Every structure is written in structure tokens, then in C-alpha cells.
Amino acid sequence: MLNKTLYLREMKRSLRLLVIFAAIMTMYVTIIIGMYDPAMMAMLDGFVKMIPQMMAAVGMKAGTTNLLGFMISYLYGFILLIFPMVYSILRANGLIAKYVDSGAMVTLVAAPVKRRSIALTQLSVLLSGTMLLLAYVTGIEIATASLGFPGSISPVQLLRVNAGLACLHLFIAGVCFFFSCLCSDTKYSLAFGAGIPVMMYILQMLSNMQNESSVFEKMTFFTLFNAGGLAAGESGALLGAGLLLISAIALQAGAVFVFCRKDLHI
Amino acid sequence: MSVVRVENLTRDYGSGRGIFGLSFEVSKGEVFGFLGPNGAGKTTTIRHLMGFIRSLSGSCSVGGLDCWKGRAQIQKRLGYIPGEISFFDDMTGAEYLRFVADYRGLKNGSRQRELLDLLELDPRSKIKKMSKGTRQKIGIVAALMHDPDILVLDEPTSGLDPLMQNRFIDLIREEKKRGKTILLSSHMFEEVERTCDRIGIIREGRLVTVDAVETLRDRHLRRHTVQLSSEEEAASFAEDFGGVRNGTTVTVSSRQSLETIFLHYYGGNSHAE
Numbered sequence: 001m002l003n004k005t006l007y008l009r010e011m012k013r014s015l016r017l018l019v020i021f022a023a024i025m026t027m028y029v030t031i032i033i034g035m036y037d038p039a040m041m042a043m044l045d046g047f048v049k050m051i052p053q054m055m056a057a058v059g060m061k062a063g064t065t066n067l068l069g070f071m072i073s074y075l076y077g078f079i080l081l082i083f084p085m086v087y088s089i090l091r092a093n094g095l096i097a098k099y100v101d102s103g104a105m106v107t108l109v110a111a112p113v114k115r116r117s118i119a120l121t122q123l124s125v126l127l128s129g130t131m132l133l134l135a136y137v138t139g140i141e142i143a144t145a146s147l148g149f150p151g152s153i154s155p156v157q158l159l160r161v162n163a164g165l166a167c168l169h170l171f172i173a174g175v176c177f178f179f180s181c182l183c184s185d186t187k188y189s190l191a192f193g194a195g196i197p198v199m200m201y202i203l204q205m206l207s208n209m210q211n212e213s214s215v216f217e218k219m220t221f222f223t224l225f226n227a228g229g230l231a232a233g234e235s236g237a238l239l240g241a242g243l244l245l246i247s248a249i250a251l252q253a254g255a256v257f258v259f260c261r262k263d264l265h266i
Numbered sequence: 267m268s269v270v271r272v273e274n275l276t277r278d279y280g281s282g283r284g285i286f287g288l289s290f291e292v293s294k295g296e297v298f299g300f301l302g303p304n305g306a307g308k309t310t311t312i313r314h315l316m317g318f319i320r321s322l323s324g325s326c327s328v329g330g331l332d333c334w335k336g337r338a339q340i341q342k343r344l345g346y347i348p349g350e351i352s353f354f355d356d357m358t359g360a361e362y363l364r365f366v367a368d369y370r371g372l373k374n375g376s377r378q379r380e381l382l383d384l385l386e387l388d389p390r391s392k393i394k395k396m397s398k399g400t401r402q403k404i405g406i407v408a409a410l411m412h413d414p415d416i417l418v419l420d421e422p423t424s425g426l427d428p429l430m431q432n433r434f435i436d437l438i439r440e441e442k443k444r445g446k447t448i449l450l451s452s453h454m455f456e457e458v459e460r461t462c463d464r465i466g467i468i469r470e471g472r473l474v475t476v477d478a479v480e481t482l483r484d485r486h487l488r489r490h491t492v493q494l495s496s497e498e499e500a501a502s503f504a505e506d507f508g509g510v511r512n513g514t515t516v517t518v519s520s521r522q523s524l525e526t527i528f529l530h531y532y533g534g535n536s537h538a539e
Contacts, residue, residue: 005368013356103352107362107408110316111370112342263319266348 002121003113010125014091018129021083022136028079029137033144036070044074053209067145067152068231072161076227077208081201084133084169089194091129092176095122096259097189103266119181119256126177130169138162157231164241168225171244172197174251181259221247269294269416269447270315274324277310285310285471287324292449297442299458299479300451302468308451309349311468312420315449316346328416345414347422349451351405359389359396359404366408378411384437385430398425406434410441417441417448423457435460455527459483467527486527489519 035044048055096119099105108118138158145153179193200220207216207223217223224244229237268291275288285307292298302308313319314326317337326333328340353362363378382389387403396404402425409417419438423431438461442448452458458465459479466476475482494500494514504511509518 003369005365009354009365102355103348103350104354106346106348106351107353107366108369109318109337110341110344110346110348111366112338113369114338261320265313266318266352 001117002124003117006108006118006121007125010095010122011128014125014129017087017090018132021087021133025079025083025137026140029075029140030144032074033071033141033148036067036149056208057205067149068154068157071141072227072231076161076165080137080165084130085172085197087129087133088126088169088173088176089197091126092173092180092193093186093189095126096180097183097186100184100264100266101186105264106266109264115260116256119259123177123252123256126173127170130173131166134162134166134169160233161227161230164225164227164230164237167241167244167248170248171221171251174248174255178251178255181255184265267294268292270328270449272311272326275311275314275321275326276323282470288473290466290473290476292447294447295445296464297438297448297450297462299462299465300449300468301455301458301465303453306468307471308468309420312418312451315418343415345409345412345417347405347409347419349420351401353393353404355394358392362393362404363389363408363411367411370412372412377413378407381407381410384433399427399430402426415446417446419448419450421452422450455486486530487519489517491515491517
């Protein structure tokens with residue numbers, strides 16, 4: 001079903017990006033968790049009081065009491081959304097659309113390998129990277145938290161939040177991959193594959209800046225990822241994550257279907 | 267038995283571009299020349315044969331399999347040199363060839379070595395840094411190294427120097443001897459004339475004529491036999507003008523350009539554009 005040679009080549013190409021992003025996220029996660037300290041908390045809460053909109057735009061709100069709540073406020077609104085998203089945008093475009101655009105796709109389709117295998121292999125590469133990043137971040141979070149503040153975090157709650165985060169990123173990867181398969185031009189693949197997630201994120205920032213729920217909130221899929229709700233095990237938050245997962249699968253299946261059916265002018 | 271069969275294939279890209287009602291067949295063991303100027307529809311036809319694009323009207327098959335539905339199956343025994351070769355630029359030539367071999371599940375690398383020797387190709391440098399001709403050679407090796415029965419070659423000698431063009435033509439002849447079915451597209455009459463059994467001429471998406479190469483050659487090659495006074499003179503004349511000497515007579519032939527050949531079929535239309 002999957003082509004091992006292609007998978008290994010593409011994973012090798014993902015490696016540099018993954019290492020860089022893992023390094024950046026390690027830095028942020030360790031620093032942010034290291035900042036979990038009452039005095040620091042007071043300072044950040046001070047910022048939130050002084051410039052609430054600015055802080056809220058990047059997902060930071062006041063009233064975070066435990067370590068997980070603190071992490072949700074300061075990591076899950078920006079760092080853990082942006083970096084895996086940028087990974088998906090760059091790789092999804094590079095895995096299909098770029099090859100069709102440059103003509104290098106000829107090598108892949110002029111061989112006894114089904115287009116479905118090609119698309120599924122490239123999709124696996126994309127999702128492997130996302131999952132590796134998130135698994136790595138989860139490991140770093142647990143390691144840092146249990147070293148710095150033993151017993152102050154519930155692994156079950158953290159895993160629930162990160163599983164929800166994985167659903168969100170599978171969805172984003174699905175959006176990026178779908179447009180990479182649909183568009184034969186890198187220009188359009190990026191315009192939609194990057195444009196839609198980035199627009200949504202900006203809308204999310206705008207809606208965060210407003211206190212009461214706004215129209216923006218309803219327009220973005222980021223709303224479906226409710227980290228606080230997932231930690232608390234709220235059914236609405238679980239439903240949102242489930243919805244993201246189902247949509248992710250639909251988008252990815254659609255992407256493979258589109259790639260199998262499309263005309264390749266290469 | 268026809269290996270490649272194109273029936274009434276039409277693909278209209280609008281404003282006169284595309285292919286219109288194209289029909290031809292290539293028999294097993296035959297070398298079919300697909301001759302036409304740039305933009306005539308050669309590559310569009312080949313894209314159909316390769317299963318890159320779906321036939322909207324008409325049909326095409328390779329080895330009895332529909333080119334779109336059976337594309338992965340067809341590729342097992344097909345070798346393809348694209349008109350515009352684009353590789354993974356991050357690789358060296360050797361890495362690329364190894365990738366293609368592994369990707370295809372090819373076990374035996376002996377044909378690859380033969381081809382590299384034949385084309386005098388050292389594939390160790392980065393593809394991005396290679397000249398057009400060297401990249402073309404990489405494409406030739408990649409297309410032929412799995413020893414396919416059917417070859418689809420889209421302007422395969424573009425970028426090669428005359429020496430290598432000759433060597434490639436020898437290679438095609440050798441492949442033909444080994445029973446391969448070959449579709450060779452070109453915009454050079456000379457190239458197809460030297461390799462093909464039959465030639466189909468395509469222009470503006472329509473097949474103008476399909477003829478045995480002798481017929482076309484007789485029609486488009488003018489021969490002149492010249493009598494010279496001595497054998498020495500005849501020999502040097504033959505050498506200078508690429509003629510065939512027989513005693514004191516030398517036969518030289520003039521090659522007509524594709525444009526002239528088209529003039530024959532269109533009575534000057536090709537100049538009117």
C-alpha cells in the first residue's frame with residue numbers, strides 16, 4: 001500500500017524541519033514550564049491586567065491556577081498551535097503540489113506504483129511528522145513538569161489535552177494536504193493550504209481579544225479545540241475534538257481521492 | 267498485434283490547442299515515429315498514454331489495458347523519457363537512479379551499468395548542477411534500466427550532442443532488435459527517419475499522415491547522383507557531402523526540414539501563421 005522507498009526519502013527531507021521545530025518547542029516548553037512560579041505568575045497576571053487584549057490574542061488569560069492550566073494558557077494558545085501548523089503547511093505543499101508544479105511528479109507516476117499509494121505514502125509522511133512533533137512535545141512536557149514540579153500534573157489530563165491538540169493538527173494537515181493534492185500550482189496550493197489556516201488563526205486571535213463570544217469565534221476551527229475543556233473532561237470539548245478528527249479523516253480521504261482522479265499536466 | 271492503440275482521441279484545450287480525433291496504432295516490435303512541430307499535441311497524446319490525463323473523448327490503450335484505469339499495471343513494462351525532464355534536484359544522479367530502482371522495486375542493476383557505460387555518464391554530481399545533456403542522459407538511463415518492453419520517448423535526444431544523439435539512435439535500434447515496441451516523438455525528421463518503421467505526422471492536434479518511413483523518405487529526400495572524373499575525386503566528394511560512392515559516381519541526398527515537409531502537406535499553410 002505504501003511505498004517504503006518514497007516514505008524514507010520524504011521522512012529524510014522532513015527531518016531538518018522537524019529537528020528545528022522540536023528544538024524551538026523544547027526551548028519554549030521548558031522555559032514556560034520553568035516559569036511556573038508564584039512570583040512569575042503574579043507578573044504575568046499583571047500583564048494580563050495591563051494589556052488584556054494583547055495577552056488574550058495569543059491565548060493567555062488570567063486565572064490559571066494549576067500547572068496544566070498555566071501550560072494551557074501560555075503554550076496551547078500559540079507555540080503548540082503555530083509550529084506544527086507551519087510544519088504542515090510547508091511539508092504538505094512540498095509533498096505533492098511542488099512535485100506536480102516542477103514536473104518531478106513524473107518520476108513517481110511513471111512507475112508501477114498506484115497514485116493512491118503515492119498519495120497515501122506522502123500523507124503518512126506528513127502525519128508522521130505531526131505525530132512525532134506532538135509525541136515529542138508531550139514527552140518534554142511530562143519530563144519538564146515531573147522534574148521541576150513532581151506530582152503537580154495529571155498525565156491523564158495532559159494526554160487528553162494533547163490528544164485533542166493532535167486532532168486539531170490532523171485537521172490542519174488535512175486542509176494543507178487537500179489543497180496540495182487539488183492544486184497543480186504551488187502558488188494556489190500555498191494560497192489555500194497556508195491561507196486558510198493562517199486566516200483562521202488570525203480570526204481566533206481577534207475573537208480572543210474580545211471578551212464576549214464574537215462572530216469570529218464561530219468562524220474558525222480553532223474554536224473546536226478547547227484545551228481547558230479537554231483537561232476538565234467536558235463533553236463539549238471532547239465533541240469538538242471528535243469533530244476535528246472526523247473532518248480530518250474526511251479531508252485526507254478527499255485529498256487522496258482528488259489526487260487519484262486529477263489530470264496531471266506534467 | 268497492436269501494443270499501443272489510440273482511437274479517436276480528442277482533448278480540446280480551447281483556441282485550437284489540443285488533439286482532435288487522433289487515431290493510430292503501434293504494433294509489437296515496431297518503432298513508430300511521432301513527428302510534429304512544438305505544440306502540435308505530441309506531449310498531450312503521450313500524457314494520455316502514460317495515464318497522466320484521462321481521455322475525455324475517444325480511447326487509448328497500451329497492451330490491451332486502458333491507459334487511465336490500468337496505468338499502474340502498464341507502467342510495469344513501460345519506459346518513459348519525458349519531454350521536459352525534471353528530477354528531485356536535491357539528489358545526485360546516482361542517488362536519483364538508486365531511488366528510481368528501489369521505488370520501482372527493481373532488483374537487478376546490470377542494465378543500469380550498461381547504459382551508464384554506453385552514454386559515458388558519470389552520475390555522481392548533483393542533478394541541479396548538471397548540464398541539459400547530462401540530465402537527459404540520466405532520464406534515458408532511468409527510463410530504460412528496468413528493461414521495459416514498451417518505450418515511450420518524448421523528444422529523447424534534446425540536449426544531447428550529435429555524437430550522443432548517434433549513440434542514442436544506435437541504442438534505439440538495438441532495443442528494436444530485442445523486440446521492443448517504441449513510440450518516439452520528435453520534431454526532427456532526420457531522427458525519426460533513422461530509427462522508425464512508420465511515421466505519423468501530427469500538426470495542430472490532427473494526424474496528417476501515417477506512412478512507412480520509406481514512403482516518406484522517397485517523398486521528402488531528394489537524391490542526386492553525380493558522376494565525377496576520378497575515383498579520388500569521387501571519394502573526397504562523397505566525404506565532403508556525406509554521399510555514397512560507387513566507383514566514380516556519388517549519390518547524395520538532401521534532407522528536407524520538417525517545415526518543408528509540412529509545406530508539402532499544407533501547401534504553404536505552415537508559413538501563413
